[in-house]
Amino acid sequence: MKITVKLFATFRQGRFKIEDRDVPVGTRVLDVLHSLDIDPADVGTLFVKGRAVEVDRVLDEGEAIAIFPLVGGG
Amino acid sequence: MAAPSDLERWARHIVLRDVGGPGQQKIRAARVLVVGAGGLGSPILLYLAAAGIGTIGLVDDDRVSLSNLQRQVIHRLEDVGRLKVESARDAIARLDPGIAVVLHPIRLDAANADAIVAGWDVVVDGVDTLDARFVLADACERARTPLVSSGVLEFYGWLTVLEPWKTGEDGRPNPRFRDVVRRPAQGRQPTCAEVGILGVVPGVLGTLAANEVLKLVVGYGEPLVRRLLSVDLRDVGFDVLDYAAPDPGDGS
Numbered sequence: 001m002k003i004t005v006k007l008f009a010t011f012r013q014g015r016f017k018i019e020d021r022d023v024p025v026g027t028r029v030l031d032v033l034h035s036l037d038i039d040p041a042d043v044g045t046l047f048v049k050g051r052a053v054e055v056d057r058v059l060d061e062g063e064a065i066a067i068f069p070l071v072g073g074g
Numbered sequence: 075m076a077a078p079s080d081l082e083r084w085a086r087h088i089v090l091r092d093v094g095g096p097g098q099q100k101i102r103a104a105r106v107l108v109v110g111a112g113g114l115g116s117p118i119l120l121y122l123a124a125a126g127i128g129t130i131g132l133v134d135d136d137r138v139s140l141s142n143l144q145r146q147v148i149h150r151l152e153d154v155g156r157l158k159v160e161s162a163r164d165a166i167a168r169l170d171p172g173i174a175v176v177l178h179p180i181r182l183d184a185a186n187a188d189a190i191v192a193g194w195d196v197v198v199d200g201v202d203t204l205d206a207r208f209v210l211a212d213a214c215e216r217a218r219t220p221l222v223s224s225g226v227l228e229f230y231g232w233l234t235v236l237e238p239w240k241t242g243e244d245g246r247p248n249p250r251f252r253d254v255v256r257r258p259a260q261g262r263q264p265t266c267a268e269v270g271i272l273g274v275v276p277g278v279l280g281t282l283a284a285n286e287v288l289k290l291v292v293g294y295g296e297p298l299v300r301r302l303l304s305v306d307l308r309d310v311g312f313d314v315l316d317y318a319a320p321d322p323g324d325g326s
Contacts, residue, residue, distance in 0.1 A: 008304050008306070008313070009229075010228060010230065012306070017311075018207075019148035032198070041257060041258075041259050041262050044204070044254065044255050045254060045302075047315060047317055050254045050316045051253075051317065051318060051321065052252075052254065052256070052320060056082045066315055068232070068321040070204060070227075070232055070255075070262065071231065071232055072202075072227065072258070072263045072265075073113070073206075073225060073226050073264075073265060074110050074112055074200045074201050074203075074224075074226060074276065
């Protein structure tokens, strides 16, 4: 199935801003993070369809996931 | 407000559609608390003071250091070693001595947050950790006070406005801070001191945060409620993502 991955801030470095991916049915957010070599502990914001989700959320066909790192300076 | 010098000072606001004299009076009557007088706090305070916010509260226990001056533009070389709230108060007075400034030279924490947040029209987050943002967001939610929240690191930043006690047009409650940012594990969040921060990044995000305050106070435009602005100043890109509270019964 097709999903869209959107990366933000430092997660873009050495990766991409947006990419369509073909993944197996049943793919979880955590599987996407692993495939990108992103440690879940470094993730600040995870949105699927504009809702905050946990890493065990199973993705559906056509969904877009937005992944932000922890950006907490001021 | 009636003095001729006031009309001249705010002339560009007074002729501006959707602000005008009534908007400027709202700005002068407003009480805005800025938590943190650092990278984000500097442009927030300078623009709020320039706009004429009548009462500004300052919360910060830190002192100005030389490494702050690369981005904390409200402070000067001769302020190094002074309390940031006192340095910022003086800068505000140089712009407009008619602004009342309330100083809290303390660090916001769970024990003092409710007392600090009480009685303000809008609270602005310029703190330096996500942990402090959770404390501030919880206190603002309890006080039912709008919170303009942003964060910066390296070349990047984000901005949103939180009013979680209100419901949206869909009848659902607005999202809370925890619906935007996951609570970081202890010791996981990188700091500006560790990984750096481009000086202009808090300049851009803090200026946009000041605009959100003025939107809330005056009533022009749509505040960034339920919307997350993500700014990338490495390549230069602005993304706005709509977000909402989790669906009822959604276990995720």
